[in-house]
Amino acid sequence: MRTVAQHYADALAEVAVAQKNAPAVRRELRDFLGLLGESAQLGVLLDSPAVSRASKHAVVQALVERTGVSRTVRNFLFVVIDQRRVRLLPKIHEAFEAQLDHLEGVARAHVRSARTLDDGEKKELRAALERLSGRRVEADYDIDPGLIAGAVVRVGSTIYDGSVRTQLERLRVQLESQ
Amino acid sequence: MKAVAGSWSFGRGAGWSAAVGLLTAASVPALAQENGPDVTTMPVGMVFHWLNFLLVFGVLAYLIAKFGGPYFRGRAHGIAKAIDEAQHACAAAEQEFREAEQKLASVDAEIQQEWRAAERESASDRERLRGLTGSEIDKIGQAARAEIAAAERAGAQELRAIAARLATERAAALIRQRLSAAEEAALFDAFVEELAETTTG
Numbered sequence: 341m342r343t344v345a346q347h348y349a350d351a352l353a354e355v356a357v358a359q360k361n362a363p364a365v366r367r368e369l370r371d372f373l374g375l376l377g378e379s380a381q382l383g384v385l386l387d388s389p390a391v392s393r394a395s396k397h398a399v400v401q402a403l404v405e406r407t408g409v410s411r412t413v414r415n416f417l418f419v420v421i422d423q424r425r426v427r428l429l430p431k432i433h434e435a436f437e438a439q440l441d442h443l444e445g446v447a448r449a450h451v452r453s454a455r456t457l458d459d460g461e462k463k464e465l466r467a468a469l470e471r472l473s474g475r476r477v478e479a480d481y482d483i484d485p486g487l488i489a490g491a492v493v494r495v496g497s498t499i500y501d502g503s504v505r506t507q508l509e510r511l512r513v514q515l516e517s518q
Numbered sequence: 519m520k521a522v523a524g525s526w527s528f529g530r531g532a533g534w535s536a537a538v539g540l541l542t543a544a545s546v547p548a549l550a551q552e553n554g555p556d557v558t559t560m561p562v563g564m565v566f567h568w569l570n571f572l573l574v575f576g577v578l579a580y581l582i583a584k585f586g587g588p589y590f591r592g593r594a595h596g597i598a599k600a601i602d603e604a605q606h607a608c609a610a611a612e613q614e615f616r617e618a619e620q621k622l623a624s625v626d627a628e629i630q631q632e633w634r635a636a637e638r639e640s641a642s643d644r645e646r647l648r649g650l651t652g653s654e655i656d657k658i659g660q661a662a663r664a665e666i667a668a669a670e671r672a673g674a675q676e677l678r679a680i681a682a683r684l685a686t687e688r689a690a691a692l693i694r695q696r697l698s699a700a701e702e703a704a705l706f707d708a709f710v711e712e713l714a715e716t717t718t719g
Binding site: 453454455457461464465468469471472488489490491493500502504505508509511512513515516518 | 709713
């Protein structure tokens, strides 16, 4: 069942892809949400029914002009404000990212490794994951010394575990069951 | 009717006695009023004296014969009846005594029978209890053996878990200590190759 946030996200993603400015829209929306997160007063103002629509538009317009946000994102923010969905913006952003990835054929991967990976290793891993998922992979990386060696990769809901810690855990279970 | 006849006979006898008494009492003063020698010492006096004696004796005999016979017969009859009743009572008492003896004899037999039955039941109860006790002992033994076996298995499992944990912890420490950068890179490459094989597979 699609949520309200999903409807807003899908609409923005379709517009962004159609106008071929998806990366810019993604970045601008992310920046605006960062601004909203930093200023609680801004969120209260945009969400308050006591403040008129025109005043909210004026505030958003001032911010847009200062940060150089595109018309697409500005109009989208106006729609969200008019429909009093400002509180849903974080969920809309999350769904927008996922929908945009889906439309662009992008798979997001989260990689945890026992040590810092060099560029060559990252490239090899990304290539293997792209072959595995059939989509372009955009990965972020973390260091987890608890893995001992190797790496753990999560793509969507799938986890690929190549860590020594997990192998030792399997060995421990096997020894216990003997 | 007998009582009426008896009273009638007694009345008639009393009348005769009264008449004889009056005659005697009337003759004595007549004889005493005559002047002269004492007639009692004379033969005629002696005759009257004996006649008077015979009359009194006859009256007494008559009265005894008349009323003494039935009285003594009644007494004898009452005594015989009492004796007969006593004999009957004695016979009944003897009969009761014999019945009581028979009952006592049967009570003894019943007591013996009850005693033997109680002994038999007691013996069977002892056997049953012995059997139950043996069964309970077996069950307790089996439960104890099962519990010991379970505890043994749990202990062994716990030991295995401890040993496995210690072994893997030691292995992790050794790997951290001895793993070189090249070996770690090789492990990572192997993981990437495994991913690639997964793709082709």
